[in-house]
Amino acid sequence: MRYGGNTTCIEVETDDGQTIIIDAGSGIHPLAQSLLKKMPLSSSIFLTHTHWDHIQGLPFFTPIFIPMNNIRIYGAFDPVLQRDIRDVLSRQMEYCFFPVREAELKADMQYSSLSEGQTIAIGSAKVTNIIMNHTVINFGYRIDCNGKSLFFTGDAEPLYNIYHPGDDYYDEYERLISNKNAMLADFVRGVDILIADSAYTEQEYQAKKGWGHGTYDTCIAMAEKAGAKALYFTHHEPQRSDEELDQIHDCLREKFITSAAACPFFIAYEGLEIAL
Amino acid sequence: MGEIRKDIPAMVEEMPAFPQSVHRVIQLTSDINSDPRDLVDAIQHDPILMMRILKLVNSSYFGLAQKISSINHAIVYIGVNTVKNLALSAVVIGVMPSTNAAGFDMDGFLRHSLSTAIIARILARKAGVQERDVFDFFLSGLLHDFGKIVFAHFLPHEFKKALAMAREEGIHLYEAEQIVFTADHTQIGSLLGEKWRLPLPLVACLREHHGHDQESSLIMAAVSAANQIGKELKLGYSGENIIEKLPRTISDLFDTAEGAIIDSLGDVSAEMEKAMIFIKN
Numbered sequence: 052m053r054y055g056g057n058t059t060c061i062e063v064e065t066d067d068g069q070t071i072i073i074d075a076g077s078g079i080h081p082l083a084q085s086l087l088k089k090m091p092l093s094s095s096i097f098l099t100h101t102h103w104d105h106i107q108g109l110p111f112f113t114p115i116f117i118p119m120n121n122i123r124i125y126g127a128f129d130p131v132l133q134r135d136i137r138d139v140l141s142r143q144m145e146y147c148f149f150p151v152r153e154a155e156l157k158a159d160m161q162y163s164s165l166s167e168g169q170t171i172a173i174g175s176a177k178v179t180n181i182i183m184n185h186t187v188i189n190f191g192y193r194i195d196c197n198g199k200s201l202f203f204t205g206d207a208e209p210l211y212n213i214y215h216p217g218d219d220y221y222d223e224y225e226r227l228i229s230n231k232n233a234m235l236a237d238f239v240r241g242v243d244i245l246i247a248d249s250a251y252t253e254q255e256y257q258a259k260k261g262w263g264h265g266t267y268d269t270c271i272a273m274a275e276k277a278g279a280k281a282l283y284f285t286h287h288e289p290q291r292s293d294e295e296l297d298q299i300h301d302c303l304r305e306k307f308i309t310s311a312a313a314c315p316f317f318i319a320y321e322g323l324e325i326a327l
Numbered sequence: 328m329g330e331i332r333k334d335i336p337a338m339v340e341e342m343p344a345f346p347q348s349v350h351r352v353i354q355l356t357s358d359i360n361s362d363p364r365d366l367v368d369a370i371q372h373d374p375i376l377m378m379r380i381l382k383l384v385n386s387s388y389f390g391l392a393q394k395i396s397s398i399n400h401a402i403v404y405i406g407v408n409t410v411k412n413l414a415l416s417a418v419v420i421g422v423m424p425s426t427n428a429a430g431f432d433m434d435g436f437l438r439h440s441l442s443t444a445i446i447a448r449i450l451a452r453k454a455g456v457q458e459r460d461v462f463d464f465f466l467s468g469l470l471h472d473f474g475k476i477v478f479a480h481f482l483p484h485e486f487k488k489a490l491a492m493a494r495e496e497g498i499h500l501y502e503a504e505q506i507v508f509t510a511d512h513t514q515i516g517s518l519l520g521e522k523w524r525l526p527l528p529l530v531a532c533l534r535e536h537h538g539h540d541q542e543s544s545l546i547m548a549a550v551s552a553a554n555q556i557g558k559e560l561k562l563g564y565s566g567e568n569i570i571e572k573l574p575r576t577i578s579d580l581f582d583t584a585e586g587a588i589i590d591s592l593g594d595v596s597a598e599m600e601k602a603m604i605f606i607k608n
């Protein structure tokens with residue numbers, strides 16, 4: 052397997068050695084092994100949202116069982132279930148799911164619910180969020196550090212008009228979408244790296260509308276609009292083989308080869324490291 | 328138990344209708360393929376519901392970076408699914424009256440109803456009930472004492488007498504109601520539930536929440552237990568001063584002492600405070 056089968060987890064190491072982790076999917080387990088040399092560890096985990104594939108690795112993140120480690124977890128308050136991020140995460144560590152309860156973790160655990168646009172300083176880096184369109188509240192995170200930047204969408208589907216042309220509210224809805232998109236483009240503006248949810252091809256998307264994920268083409272359009280310098284496709288459709296991903300990459304290259312505005316794009320794989 | 332006083336069914340008839348928007352929103356939210364345009368339409372036809380949702384979305388709990396000015400705007404901003412779920416909670420809580428007719432402590436009543444709803448929801452989740460059905464437990468808990476509102480609204484003086492009798496003689500409020508009205512709030516509540524065409528299991532909860540020893544469904548037992556636990560934890564006040572034992576269905580299910588069940592629920596009052604955002608806003 053070349054592209055990897057673990058669910059979402061991205062590590063960002065800042066110039067001054069701070070560890071920022073975005074999402075705690077099963078990929079956080081292998082990451083933990085590489086962090087063992089940094090003990091006692093002080094790390095900040097930012098969760099885009101609390102669907103299983105973005106939090107399921109947390110109970111297996113070894114540093115939480117080791118005293119002296121300091122783990123800060125950030126995410127959205129769930130206004131529908133009226134639960135803050137700690138409530139939601141504790142639930143997956145209830146005894147029927149996992150033998151160690153949240154209250155028994157040895158590391159110093161801290162939880163914070165973020166509001167939209169709130170900036171958290173981690174050493175020399177700044178982490179800010181924006182709400183992306185998904186089936187639950189989902190934060191896209193931007194990290195800026197000494198003039199370098201990246202943006203991760205989390206799970207995100209491009210907005211589409213729920214009305215049909217000719218409906219009373221069609222134009223108003225178009226306007227609202229275009230405002231939100233402009234706001235997003237400004238937020239992502241000029242990032243060195245854009246990591247984006249591209250679960251589907253355009254063709255597959257037709258049957259997956261409203262499922263909360265984007266396509267390769269919509270990610271390229273987003274990168275273009277925001278002036279991102281490089282785009283990495285992630286959240287690969289679980290059924291997709293390595294060969295299929297290669298084929299998709301080839302097709303996209305052919306399709307966008309003449310587009311001056313398109314930035315270089317790559318298929319993200321497990322263990323990929325990028326230095327800025 | 329004597330016959331229900333003749334004038335009581337007429338009072339039930341006079342109670343406001345369950346807003347159409349509630350039925351419509353519940354219907355739309357239970358269908359995953361429903362058209363989001365229909366949801367917007369249903370919400371916009373109920374200005375109070377619309378304001379409630381907008382206030383909620385603009386509240387500090389959401390902490391959005393932009394002020395949301397319409398339901399369509401909310402859908403663009405936080406997604407149709409989140410708006411759907413908020414609408415569901417907002418319509419249900421919106422059914423609770425806010426005025427007071429009989430010197431009856433409405434704030435206490437509201438808190439009692441809400442705590443019963445929340446505890447019933449926790450019990451449902453603990454019992455492994457599927458998330459889509461958990462909502463019925465919440466709604467049943469919220470409405471279980473609604474019959475008292477009919478009394479407080481239409482027969483305030485007599486209801487005051489029943490409240491005082493229950494307190495002074497140390498009897499159940501429903502017993503005092505039987506003496507004063509020859510009917511109690513469970514009967515009236517279920518009549519109202521029928522008028523509102525609530526689902527039958529829900530009507531049964533309104534009718535049977537004091538009848539512990541009968542063969543009861545999980546939802547009836549959970550609401551009944553939640554009612555007692557809420558009183559035990561002193562969350563709100565419903566006019567009832569006696570705390571009963573938990574129904575056997577619940578104690579069998581959890582197979583542990585009553586105190587341990589209550590401890591396992593977590594911080595109910597914190598959940599209450601969070602739920603109050605639907606009301607205070």
